[in-house]
Amino acid sequence: MIYVSxxxxxxxxxxxxxxxxxxxxxxSIVGQGIIKSLKLANIKKNSVLKYEIVAADMSALSAxxxxxxxxxxxxxxxxxxxxxxxERICKELGITxxxxxxxxxxxxxxxxxxxxxxxxxTLILTNPIEVISTCKDKWKTFEFLKDNxxxxxxxxxxENKEGFIRDFGFPIFVKPREGYGSLxxxxxxxxxxxxxxxxxxEKVGWHPVLQEYLDGQNPEFTSGITxxxxxxxxxxxxxxxxxxxxxxxxxxxxxEYRDVxxxxxxxALKLGGTSAINVQAKLVNDKTxxxxxxxxxxxxxxxxxxxxxxxxxIIFRNNVLDEQIEVESYQKLVCMRYWxxxxxxxSTYEMTHKTGxxxxxxxxxxxxx
Numbered sequence: 001m002i003y004v005s006x007x008x009x010x011x012x013x014x015x016x017x018x019x020x021x022x023x024x025x026x027x028s029i030v031g032q033g034i035i036k037s038l039k040l041a042n043i044k045k046n047s048v049l050k051y052e053i054v055a056a057d058m059s060a061l062s063a064x065x066x067x068x069x070x071x072x073x074x075x076x077x078x079x080x081x082x083x084x085x086x087e088r089i090c091k092e093l094g095i096t097x098x099x100x101x102x103x104x105x106x107x108x109x110x111x112x113x114x115x116x117x118x119x120x121x122t123l124i125l126t127n128p129i130e131v132i133s134t135c136k137d138k139w140k141t142f143e144f145l146k147d148n149x150x151x152x153x154x155x156x157x158x159e160n161k162e163g164f165i166r167d168f169g170f171p172i173f174v175k176p177r178e179g180y181g182s183l184x185x186x187x188x189x190x191x192x193x194x195x196x197x198x199x200x201x202e203k204v205g206w207h208p209v210l211q212e213y214l215d216g217q218n219p220e221f222t223s224g225i226t227x228x229x230x231x232x233x234x235x236x237x238x239x240x241x242x243x244x245x246x247x248x249x250x251x252x253x254x255x256e257y258r259d260v261x262x263x264x265x266x267x268a269l270k271l272g273g274t275s276a277i278n279v280q281a282k283l284v285n286d287k288t289x290x291x292x293x294x295x296x297x298x299x300x301x302x303x304x305x306x307x308x309x310x311x312x313x314i315i316f317r318n319n320v321l322d323e324q325i326e327v328e329s330y331q332k333l334v335c336m337r338y339w340x341x342x343x344x345x346x347s348t349y350e351m352t353h354k355t356g357x358x359x360x361x362x363x364x365x366x367x368x369x
Contacts, residue, residue, distance in 0.1 A: 008096045008121065009320070017049045019096040019320070022089060022122075024074070024105050026055035026064025029248060029299040031101025034312050035064050036302035038099075041313040049317070054093055056086075060353035063342040064101075071358030077105040083112045090120040097123045097320055099297065099312055103180040106132055106296055125315050127275045127295045134271065135295040138177045138209045145290055148270050151263050151281065153291040154212040158198050164210050165191070171213040174198060176206035182247030187213060211291060218282040221257060222249060223264035224304050226311050227273040229319045234268065236327040237261045238309040240300065240335075249300050252335040254307050263288045271295075275319075276311050307331045340365065 010018045021038065025031035038051045055068035058076050065071025072089060075082050086109070089095065098116075100106055109116070110129045117123060126132065134140045138155070145152035156164040164172065174197040175185040184204065186197035194210075201208040223239040239257035242249040264279035267290065271277065278294040298304070301311050308330035317323040344363045352358045 008094050015048060017321075018052060019049065019316070020052040020054060020094055021316070022054045022056060022086075022093075022095045022098045023064065023068070023101050024056045024086075024098065024109075025100070025102025026068065026071070027057040027059055027062030028102045030103075030297060030301075031055070031057070031099075032064050032067075033299050033301040034099045034101050034297055035068060037297075037305040037310050037312045040302065040305045041310055049313075049321075051316075054089070054095065055358075056089065060349060060358075065352065065358045066342060066344050066348070066361045066363035071352065071361065073352070073356040077102070077108045082108060083116065086112075087116055087120055090116065090122040095120070095122045097125050097316055099125055101297075103136075103296070107136065123320060125275055125312075125319055127271075127273050127277070131271050131273055131277075132295045135277075135293040136178060138175065138179075138211075138292065139207075140177075141293050142209070144271070145267070150267055150270065151288040151290045153214065153282075153289050156210045158208055158210065161194065161198075161210060165194075168212050170194075173211040173213045174201070174208055175211070176201050176204075177209045178206055185247075214282045214284060214289065214291070218284050220244065221260045221281050221283070221288075222252075222298065222300055223257075223261055223279045223281070224298055224300070224309065224311055225264050225268040225273070225277045225279065226309075226314045226318075226325075227268050227275065227277065228325075229274050231269070231272050231274045233326075234265050235314055235318060235325045236309045236311065237265050238304050238307060238330050239264065240303070242300075248337075249303070250337055252300065252303055252333075252337075254303070254331065254333045254335065256332075260288055263290065267293060275315050276301075303333075303335045304330075306335075307333050338369070340369070 023034050042050050053068040054070045055064040056072050056074045074085050110126050110132050113124045142155040170189045171187050184201050188194040188197050198208045219241050225237045226235045239261045241253040243251040268277040276297045278298040280292040281288050281290045
């Protein structure tokens with residue numbers, strides 16, 4: 001049941017609609033990618049929809065809260081008053097929709113989705129809780145792919161490690177079932193290293209999963225799929241070959257990659273997705289092997305938006321404005337990422353830290369590269 005109120009969307013005398021949206025996790029690369037994508041949508045020629053961006057984060061050192069129309073500090077997603085805080089922001093600021101910008105907020109907001117939407121009229125732009133739960137667990141992801149005859153990477157649980165070693169040998173890749181990014185991921189080359197990796201993951205309270213090792217010679221791809229709000233149609237798909245640094249896309253080669261995109265589209269529809277789905281895969285002997293699915297917007301969303309697939313904008317227009325969207329082409333580009341800096345006066349930071357709000361901020365980025 002969708003309770004969103006379209007009364008929150010305002011139009012001016014030129015028939016340009018204005019929607020106030022909340023982006024959580026604005027200190028993360030995902031949250032900042034969503035903000036960049038929405039800003040790109042705002043400057044698109046002849047656009048009749050403009051976003052007013054409210055950025056939220058738990059730290060006053062989040063760059064996103066200073067590069068948006070309004071910034072606000074929120075408690076950690078694990079705190080007892082997090083949902084109450086989000087509801088208050090939505091009511092006080094008249095938020096039309098929420099974009100979830102961090103992994104840690106996905107499940108709490110998905111679980112509270114009906115409550116928030118009913119009490120505030122604000123739509124949460126996430127996939128169904130069942131999709132999120134499957135994708136956030138790497139073992140469940142493997143079982144889903146295998147059961148649906150989709151491309152997968154062979155995997156095993158620690159109790160079956162002896163058989164996995166016998167079948168695949170070393171190296172073996174070990175990572176947490178519930179992890180994200182490259183946290184606690186290990187390439188192991190012996191039984192001792194494997195046992196050590198398993199123990200390290202268990203010590204932090206997570207659960208290990210073993211995967212066959214796909215070496216760096218196999219090209220890696222990230223594919224972005226948007227599925228319409230009833231889960232029946234792919235609205236857009238885009239794939240890029242990528243070079244990784246510290247768990248994130250560092251260089252990207254955006255091209256057709258039809259076979260890679262086709263498998264990602266099948267995954268998104270079989271899952272029952274109703275929003276953005278991000279599929280990670282490698283090519284092994286010209287065959288796709290999917291090793292991870294992220295049920296959220298990707299950190300590469302702004303790269304995709306520049307190429308012509310603006311996923312946050314597509315999802316908002318379909319879910320809130322009920323637009324029927326199908327984007328069939330995009331630019332072929334090469335992207336090279338680099339560090340950049342956001343500056344604010346020290347007094348601005350101190351005031352944000354004290355009041356929990358960033359309003360009319362005079363932040364700036366220097367054009368020196």
